[in-house]
Amino acid sequence: xxxxxxxxxxxxxxxxxxxFEFCKTLFQPKKLRKKRxxxxxxxVCKYTIFLEKGLLxxxxxxxxxxxHVLQFSLEGWWCADLYSFFTGVPSNYNIEALEDCxxxxxxxxxxxxxxxxxxxxxxxxxxxxxNNLIVTQRRLMGxxxxxxxxxxxxxxxxxPDILQRVPQHMIxxxxxxxxxxxxxxxxxxxxxxx
Amino acid sequence: MMAVKQTIAFIDAADGLYTVLVKKLxxxxxxxxxxxxxxxxxxQLTDQIKSESPNADISITxxxxxxxxxxxxxxxxxxxxxxxxxxxxxxxxxxxxVVIYISTINTTSPTLNKAKELQQMLPNxxxxxxxxxxxxxxxxxxxxxxxxxxxxxxxxxxxxxxxxEKVKSLRH
Numbered sequence: 001x002x003x004x005x006x007x008x009x010x011x012x013x014x015x016x017x018x019x020f021e022f023c024k025t026l027f028q029p030k031k032l033r034k035k036r037x038x039x040x041x042x043x044v045c046k047y048t049i050f051l052e053k054g055l056l057x058x059x060x061x062x063x064x065x066x067x068h069v070l071q072f073s074l075e076g077w078w079c080a081d082l083y084s085f086f087t088g089v090p091s092n093y094n095i096e097a098l099e100d101c102x103x104x105x106x107x108x109x110x111x112x113x114x115x116x117x118x119x120x121x122x123x124x125x126x127x128x129x130x131n132n133l134i135v136t137q138r139r140l141m142g143x144x145x146x147x148x149x150x151x152x153x154x155x156x157x158x159x160p161d162i163l164q165r166v167p168q169h170m171i172x173x174x175x176x177x178x179x180x181x182x183x184x185x186x187x188x189x190x191x192x193x194x
Numbered sequence: 195m196m197a198v199k200q201t202i203a204f205i206d207a208a209d210g211l212y213t214v215l216v217k218k219l220x221x222x223x224x225x226x227x228x229x230x231x232x233x234x235x236x237x238q239l240t241d242q243i244k245s246e247s248p249n250a251d252i253s254i255t256x257x258x259x260x261x262x263x264x265x266x267x268x269x270x271x272x273x274x275x276x277x278x279x280x281x282x283x284x285x286x287x288x289x290x291x292v293v294i295y296i297s298t299i300n301t302t303s304p305t306l307n308k309a310k311e312l313q314q315m316l317p318n319x320x321x322x323x324x325x326x327x328x329x330x331x332x333x334x335x336x337x338x339x340x341x342x343x344x345x346x347x348x349x350x351x352x353x354x355x356x357x358x359e360k361v362k363s364l365r366h
Contacts, residue, residue, distance in 0.1 A: 001286065025318045028290035031264040040198040102263075109341075110290065 001029055004052050005104060008076050013124045023118060026110040032101040039095040045084035047105035051077050054101030055165055059173070060093040069174040072098075072166060074159065078128065098166060143176060149185050151175045200349065203227040203265035205258065206274045212296060215326060215350075217243055220250035222353040228254045229261040263287035267349075268319075270312070272297040272305060281315040289318040292342045299325045299334060306366045313364070322346045323364060336361035 002024050009015055015023075027050070032038055039045050041061065049056070056073040058081070070093060073079035084091035085108060106114070115122040142151060152175055156162065162171065172182040202224055204216060220226055220243045228236040236254045243250050255261045262268050262284040268291055270276075293316055297305045305323065313321040322337035324346065333355050337343050340362060347357045 025289060029263055029287045030266070031260070033264070037198045043197050105290075107290070 004076055005050055009124055012127055013120045015120045019118045019120065023114060023121065026114050027104040027106050030103045030105050032097045032103055034097050034100050037094055037096050038103065039081065039091055041092060041094050042090050044088055045081040045091045046107055048078060048080040048085055048111060050104040051075055051079060052102040052104060054097060054099040056095055056101060057098050057170060058093055058095050067173060069170050072159065072162065072174065148175060148177045148181055152182065152185050199224050200266035201225040201227060201264060202267045202269055203229055203261045204269045205229045206271060212271060213239065218353040218355065220252060221247045223249065224349065225251040227261045227265055228252065229258050231256050259283045259287055267292045267294060269294040269296060272308065276308060276312060285316055288316050291319055292322055292345055293319045294322050294324050294346060296324045296326060299327045306364055309364045331355045332358050334359045334361065336363065336365045338363060
């Protein structure tokens, strides 16, 4: 149950078996069925989530009812509305299981205890948040400067199997283009391959 | 989007005394999971609840580990036999979850001892005792974790119960 978490942590920092055993006592294991939500708009984001198995999407619904995908999270990834998690302010978005998921959840009080007791994990999360900031900045820059095709290519390079796991309209929403534009891009790429 | 509600697993819940608790939670749209080897008995209860609350979200499983893994909150009753084998199976998946131990307000069973035993067997769970008044929709909530007491109180208040007292320790 905790193997992937341990693997991901030890890829970045060294952690003793004793510290990892303590770490395990603070995470809440949770199975989440496909199409169920772990966070709803208007709720405070109580957990930072580690994905052991499955696929989550974070999205916002606008006033017209249109969905805007912010992020897909895969096995070995972390997922949360960090603004809501750290401030206690209700979240503006939803987190939904696109597949049956196995999650490890940690609350803010448990997170605080963990980082105080295990300095290696403070370093781990600092590096994680640092990397996340870089990815977010690059994605923001890309939203101004990249073509739709470049955005699509970047997505499938980062998540090679995403096309098999996520409906096209959600991929289009994540890239910020219409479903029709996505179909056109895929069609042109297929012709070029031939 | 409605608020995401906690999934509550009931281990051995099909006792008439407690049906009102289960029905009220289902009416308030809390997803429920019944864990039992006697699926037929639970199917009858499920059918009865769904005939009164068609939108009730209820599942039945015979696997305690799977059910408690999916649940956010686990509920046991004072007539549930606290088998070591069962508690061993759910210990890991119950980590950091609220475990509710339900009795009637005028119980004659050694509730405190059983609650302490349960807490020892599930050391990383947050144990809350819930004392139910079978005549009225009234509950007393007790436990060591204020956060868990508050969470359980909110859930049962949403389901139409009145919390008459909150006690910050396990009690008789």
